[in-house]
Amino acid sequence: MKSGGFFKERIFPILFMLIITVVCIAIVSSIHLSTKELVELNETLFLKRAVIFAANIPAGETTAEIVQAFENRVEEVKDGEGATRYFRVVEEGSGDVRGYVVFQNGAGLWGEIEAVVGYQEDLKTLTGVDFIKQNETPGLGARITEAWFREQFRGKTGPFTMVPEGTVSSTSEFDAITGATRTSTAVLKMMNASVANVASIVGE
Amino acid sequence: MAKGKVKRVLLDDIGGKNPVFAQILGICSTLAVTNSLRNTFVMTMGVLFTTALSNLTVSFLRKHIPSRIRMMVETLIIATFVIIVDIVLKAYVPDIWRQLGPYVGLIITNCIIMGRAEAFALSNSPGISLVDGLASGLGYTYVLLIIAFFRELLGSGTIWGVSVFGDWWTNWSIMIMPPGAFFMLALFIWIVRGAILKPEEEKK
Numbered sequence: 244m245k246s247g248g249f250f251k252e253r254i255f256p257i258l259f260m261l262i263i264t265v266v267c268i269a270i271v272s273s274i275h276l277s278t279k280e281l282v283e284l285n286e287t288l289f290l291k292r293a294v295i296f297a298a299n300i301p302a303g304e305t306t307a308e309i310v311q312a313f314e315n316r317v318e319e320v321k322d323g324e325g326a327t328r329y330f331r332v333v334e335e336g337s338g339d340v341r342g343y344v345v346f347q348n349g350a351g352l353w354g355e356i357e358a359v360v361g362y363q364e365d366l367k368t369l370t371g372v373d374f375i376k377q378n379e380t381p382g383l384g385a386r387i388t389e390a391w392f393r394e395q396f397r398g399k400t401g402p403f404t405m406v407p408e409g410t411v412s413s414t415s416e417f418d419a420i421t422g423a424t425r426t427s428t429a430v431l432k433m434m435n436a437s438v439a440n441v442a443s444i445v446g447e
Numbered sequence: 448m449a450k451g452k453v454k455r456v457l458l459d460d461i462g463g464k465n466p467v468f469a470q471i472l473g474i475c476s477t478l479a480v481t482n483s484l485r486n487t488f489v490m491t492m493g494v495l496f497t498t499a500l501s502n503l504t505v506s507f508l509r510k511h512i513p514s515r516i517r518m519m520v521e522t523l524i525i526a527t528f529v530i531i532v533d534i535v536l537k538a539y540v541p542d543i544w545r546q547l548g549p550y551v552g553l554i555i556t557n558c559i560i561m562g563r564a565e566a567f568a569l570s571n572s573p574g575i576s577l578v579d580g581l582a583s584g585l586g587y588t589y590v591l592l593i594i595a596f597f598r599e600l601l602g603s604g605t606i607w608g609v610s611v612f613g614d615w616w617t618n619w620s621i622m623i624m625p626p627g628a629f630f631m632l633a634l635f636i637w638i639v640r641g642a643i644l645k646p647e648e649e650k651k
Contacts (some may be wrong), residue, residue, distance in 0.1 A: 256513040263508075263520060267527040278538035285541040359524065382482050382602055382623030385546075410467055422620045 290359075291317075293373035295343045297361035298332045299397060317344070329444055332361070332370075340364055347378050349433035352425040354378035356387075360396075360437045366445060369396045372434070384426030392420065401438030405431045453578050460582035463644065466626040467590040468636045472558040477591055478628040480550050484607045487595035489543050493532040494552060495584030498560045501525045502580030509585045512569075519566045522555070559583055594631045598622045 288306060291313040295302050304311035318331040330344040344361045356377045361370035372393050379385045386392060395417055405419045405427055406412075417434075419427035466472045473494070480490045504524050505512075512520050533551045536544040544551070553642040554560070564585050568576040599605055602622030621627045 256516045259511070259513060260516055260519060263523060267523055271527055271530050271534075274534050278534055281538040282534075282541075285538065289541065379485075380624065381546070393546060 272413070276436070290375060293359050293375050294330050294344050294361075296373045296393065298330070298342055298361045298375040299361060299370040300332070316341075330359075342370055343441070345437060345441055345444050347433050347437040347440075349429050349436070351377055351379050351429045352384055352423075356426075356429060356433065358430075358433060358437075360434070360441070362441055366442050367400050367438075369399050369401070372396045379426045380423065383420065384423040386420050386423065387430055389424060392418070396434070402435045403431060448508065452575060456575060456579050457582045460579060460583060461586045461589075463647070465586040465590065466559040466562070467587055468639050469644065470559075470562070471636075472562055473587055474632070475551065476550060476557060477587075477594065477632060478625060479553075480547065480589055481595040481598055481628055481631070482602060482623040483546075483599050484595045484611050485591065486543060486546055488553075489536065490550060491584070491588035492590050493529070493536070493554055494559070494587055495581065496532060496555060497525060497528045497554055497557075498563055498587075499577055499580035500528050501560055502563055502568040502576040503573055505564045506571060506573040506576035509569050515573050517569065518565075521561060525564070526555050552598040559587055569604050590635070593630070594635060598627055598631055602627060 254306045280370050288309060292309050294317055295309060295312055298317065300312050300316050302308050315335045316332060318333055320328050320380055322328045327346075327387055329346070331340055332342040332344060333339060334341055342361060342363045343366065344359050347358045349356045349358070354377075356374060356379070358370045358372055358374045362368065374388050374393070377385065377387065379387065395411070399414045399417070401415065404416050406416045408418045411418050417431075419431075460466065463469060467474070467477055476490060476494070481487050499522050501521070505521055508520070508524075529552065532554065533544075536547070536551060563580055567579045571579070596606065597608075600611070601619045604610060604616040604618055619627070622631070
């Protein structure tokens with residue numbers, strides 16, 4: 244420590260690090276806080292869009308149209324702690340129940356898959372499915388998020404069996420994704436679990 | 448800032464000393480995100496922004512940073528810019544942010560950024576450091592976009608999500624999986640080094 248003295252060698256680096264850390268935290272925090280509302284809005288919008296897709300409610304692509312359609316046609320049913328249990332799809336105006344949308348989790352190839360599954364009021368016929376969380380292989384397993392895959396469940400009834408891509412012949416079959424057998428199997432399990440559980444979720 | 452120096456820095460970083468194919472830096476993200484053009488573009492813009500601004504900041508502070516903690520300081524500065532990129536993407540392009548997943552955060556560990564801060568910004572003035580950061584980012588950007596172009600085209604039959612080949616095309620699934628990235632990158636480096644870099648060296 245002969246060259247610079249105690250302060251320069253020991254104290255100054257610590258002070259420098261402290262100051263620069265505080266400055267960096269201040270910058271990041273202020274940006275985080277200024278976009279917080281927008282981020283939350285994005286997340287609820289994402290869920291609303293998924294529910295509307297699963298319930299097969301006709302709506303436009305813009306934020307306003309999605310929010311409007313959700314307000315008119317969907318009622319959230321919450322449990323005792325305020326978390327959403329499922330969604331009730333109603334007729335605009337009269338309020339007649341037209342169907343339900345429930346959550347379903349499952350284990351994918353790389354991580355958890357979370358979906359919303361829509362049913363008609365008979366709790367048997369599907370109105371659609373949308374995936375709100377997935378980490379599957381891009382270009383392969385992640386193709387479950389493509390419209391054709393999610394739309395193919397409309398009007399079908401479970402329990403399902405999986406057939407090779409492009410060979411569906413009955414209303415209890417769905418197209419698997421070529422090259423993504425593990426992800427397709429995960430979706431199969433999720434769909435069948437949902438079909439088995441939907442009555443008890445909505446019934447309570 | 449001499450004009451000659453700016454030109455040399457630009458040419459070096461984009462061409463002969465390109466971070467990806469000459470220095471073989473930043474390979475992690477080169478392999479991971481290049482299976483679709485749109486994701487690659489957003490990722491490279493994030494890297495470009497981070498290299499440019501972290502180089503500039505490190506260069507401004509270079510005379511004050513105690514040398515024994517300089518790496519900590521550099522990492523902190525880089526991390527700050529990366530988190531800013533992450534928050535901005537999350538707020539304004541949530542769909543792409545969801546697809547990129549952890550890779551945005553991993554920009555922090557991109558060796559190009561740390562490498563330029565250490566090798567260039569610590570010993571050069573802010574202006575030329577900014578140019579160096581931008582040029583390195585651009586060198587990274589165009590190489591990744593070229594690789595992504597071929598991987599998306601061959602692997603999904605699309606360019607920027609738009610189908611170009613039509614139904615007769617059988618997707619080369621391997622191109623969008625990690626092995627495809629190794630093949631593309633190796634081919635790219637082979638062609639560039641064999642056809643462009645090597646003849647120049649022989650001339651000298």
